[in-house]
Amino acid sequence: MLTIDIHTHIIPENVPAYAQKFGYGGFIQLEHHKPCCARMMIGDKFFREIQDNCWSAETRMKECDNHRVNVQVLSTIPVMFSYWAQPKHCLEVSQFLNDHIADIVQRYPQRFIGLGTVPLQDPQLAIEELHRCMQIGLRGVQIGSHVNDWNLNAPELFPFFEEAAKLNAAIFVHPWEMMGQQDMQRYWLPWLVGMPAETSRAICSMIFGGVFERLPNIKVAFAHGGGSFPSTIGRIEHGYNCRPDLVAIDNPHNPRKYLDNIYFDSLVHDKLMLQYLLNFTKPNRIALGSDYPFPLGEDIPGSLIKSMWLEDDVKQQLLNGTALEWLGMDRSFFTV
Numbered sequence: 001m002l003t004i005d006i007h008t009h010i011i012p013e014n015v016p017a018y019a020q021k022f023g024y025g026g027f028i029q030l031e032h033h034k035p036c037c038a039r040m041m042i043g044d045k046f047f048r049e050i051q052d053n054c055w056s057a058e059t060r061m062k063e064c065d066n067h068r069v070n071v072q073v074l075s076t077i078p079v080m081f082s083y084w085a086q087p088k089h090c091l092e093v094s095q096f097l098n099d100h101i102a103d104i105v106q107r108y109p110q111r112f113i114g115l116g117t118v119p120l121q122d123p124q125l126a127i128e129e130l131h132r133c134m135q136i137g138l139r140g141v142q143i144g145s146h147v148n149d150w151n152l153n154a155p156e157l158f159p160f161f162e163e164a165a166k167l168n169a170a171i172f173v174h175p176w177e178m179m180g181q182q183d184m185q186r187y188w189l190p191w192l193v194g195m196p197a198e199t200s201r202a203i204c205s206m207i208f209g210g211v212f213e214r215l216p217n218i219k220v221a222f223a224h225g226g227g228s229f230p231s232t233i234g235r236i237e238h239g240y241n242c243r244p245d246l247v248a249i250d251n252p253h254n255p256r257k258y259l260d261n262i263y264f265d266s267l268v269h270d271k272l273m274l275q276y277l278l279n280f281t282k283p284n285r286i287a288l289g290s291d292y293p294f295p296l297g298e299d300i301p302g303s304l305i306k307s308m309w310l311e312d313d314v315k316q317q318l319l320n321g322t323a324l325e326w327l328g329m330d331r332s333f334f335t336v
């Protein structure tokens, strides 16, 4: 069965020394300290160790063959968003990353689909780069769960969403710069607690800010099964009902109205939770996502979906149908 993984990350094998070039820090560099391995460094600070499956299309294809994944949707690693940088510098970084992904997609169109990244701190530049992304063969962009001081309801960001809807661009929202990170360094809490909260923050901001109300055709998918949003929908709805003076100030509609507008990846690591997500929304709003190649992702992408008792048509929907619809692609493009 055609299997498309909508949530995978990639980075070029060599990243220019942007900190040196632009004259200030914060940009990621790769230190290739041994074969097939590299350290991601922010200045002198170690961020994460990665392997060549993080940059090599060929290694990825081999692993995909082992995992029976046919197609990966490629997006950058969120630490590369660089929204904090000067817009023109973020644009340069974004273009470098986007050209890298576009090149891989062009070389292996049956195996990879690309999402770009854009300098969202400058929405006009972001719109221009979004257009360029679509022209060079990417299907949309990945964005962060917030942009510096803006949540995703910020009026400044609306023209960008409007343009994405017009272009039929897929948007993948990924948590990053997790809230409370400084206060919970131990136990990997930014990843375990902060990330699911970030994703709910993004969904609630878009719903209550009226983005889905005003752009009913926009195609937005949220990482990690929507984070804590699906499991706290009762609380969110109750808040909307009991304190409309706080919640319903920009959009007068019940948040559940928008469940049909929202896509989720399947990365929940728990059968009961995936079953809940299937009841919460519909199979045609859930797509396989694994967070490949990172350890908090699904070791064998698709194994949770494949391990569940689901009708074949539901499995097909989760493994490829929803992804194709979200990406605006036709199954016949893939010869699998």
Ligand SMILES: [Zn+2]
Pocket (backbone or CB within 6 Å): 007, 009, 174, 223, 291
């Ligand atoms: Zn991810």
